[in-house]
Amino acid sequence: MISAVLVDDDKNLRNGMKKLLARFAPSISIVGEADSVATGVAVIQRSQPQVVFLDIQLNDGTGFDILEKVAAANQTISSNIVFITAHEQYAIKAFRFSALDFLLKPVDPEELQKVIEKIKSVVQKKSDFSHIDLLLENIRKNVDNFKRIALSTSDGIHLFDISNIIRCESEDNYTKFYIEDHKPVLISKTLKEYEELLGEHNFERIHQSHLINLNYLKSYIKKDGGYVVMADGSRLPISQRKRERLQTILKTM
Numbered sequence: 001m002i003s004a005v006l007v008d009d010d011k012n013l014r015n016g017m018k019k020l021l022a023r024f025a026p027s028i029s030i031v032g033e034a035d036s037v038a039t040g041v042a043v044i045q046r047s048q049p050q051v052v053f054l055d056i057q058l059n060d061g062t063g064f065d066i067l068e069k070v071a072a073a074n075q076t077i078s079s080n081i082v083f084i085t086a087h088e089q090y091a092i093k094a095f096r097f098s099a100l101d102f103l104l105k106p107v108d109p110e111e112l113q114k115v116i117e118k119i120k121s122v123v124q125k126k127s128d129f130s131h132i133d134l135l136l137e138n139i140r141k142n143v144d145n146f147k148r149i150a151l152s153t154s155d156g157i158h159l160f161d162i163s164n165i166i167r168c169e170s171e172d173n174y175t176k177f178y179i180e181d182h183k184p185v186l187i188s189k190t191l192k193e194y195e196e197l198l199g200e201h202n203f204e205r206i207h208q209s210h211l212i213n214l215n216y217l218k219s220y221i222k223k224d225g226g227y228v229v230m231a232d233g234s235r236l237p238i239s240q241r242k243r244e245r246l247q248t249i250l251k252t253m
Contacts, residue, residue: 001029002123005047007040007066008055008084017053017084017107024109025116037061041069049079050123053103056085064139067132077132080122082115091139096197098135099150099157131157145200151177151187158185162201166232168194168211178232206246210236220250 004021008014014033021028028051032043037060044052044066054063063083071077083102085091095102101115131150138146150159164180170191177185187194195205202214206228216231226238228246238246 002027002051002119003031003047003049004028004051004053005032005034005040005043005049005079006030006053007034007043007058007063008053009035009057009059010055011035013055013084013105020107020109020112024113027120028116035059037065037069040066041073044070044079045073051080051082051119053082053084056083056091064136067136068140071133071136077129079129080119081132082119093197094135094138094146096193097138097146097149098131099152100131100135130159134159149197151185153185153187160185162198163213163215165198165203165213166216167213167230167234167236168198168203170209178234204246204249206242207237207239212236214249214253220246 006014006017008017014035018030021030031049032047034040034043036058040054040058040063054066056063058065067077067081081100083091083095083100084105084107085102086105092102101118103111103115131152134148134150147162148159149162149165150157160177160179160182164182166178166180168191169176169178171186173188173190175187175189175191175194177187179185191205191209191211195203195211198211203211204214205211212228212230217228218231219229220238221227221229226243227235228238229235
């Protein structure tokens, strides 16, 4: 069984979540509940759960406040965190950059099952939970332009400077990251998801299979249908519908 704590200031929502977990995730055992920042910190400290299902907005603060207090007391976070939230775009963006799981209210059983399957895999690995530190860093600074990204691989979660990512390549429903001075990293998410995340960091989708960091673009070659040469020596095709946009971008660089 995987031990879990549920933190939400709405008792009805906690009860609803317990029913969902009992039906769709019987491997999760709720070992504690809380309805505030203060009681949330206390129950996490007392029970040391493997997973915390954490609401963002609480009557006396936020779920981030709980994580800050637990981290300050223990010098680290040692539980997997799943946020439960309404549509808060900034927070959701921070979660995605930090490779943290979240569930939108009302919780969809199918999405819950996906998260639980991921948790089952994660709790079997040793993790330093540095991606949670990254989340708190971004929330604390309250900036919209994140500098680092957490990538969840089959062997754990790794943090990288976004500026060091050369390019991303689609492999079916996976994305392979090519990173300066690092071996390629394969992530079980689609290229489209990273196109949305990295678009504001000077990344451009030039092909169905390729997302490039324009800072690492060495040459644009018009012959042979058009392709780019990247700093790592790779030659990548440009789709016909992307050529005009890329040419426009290059004129402004």
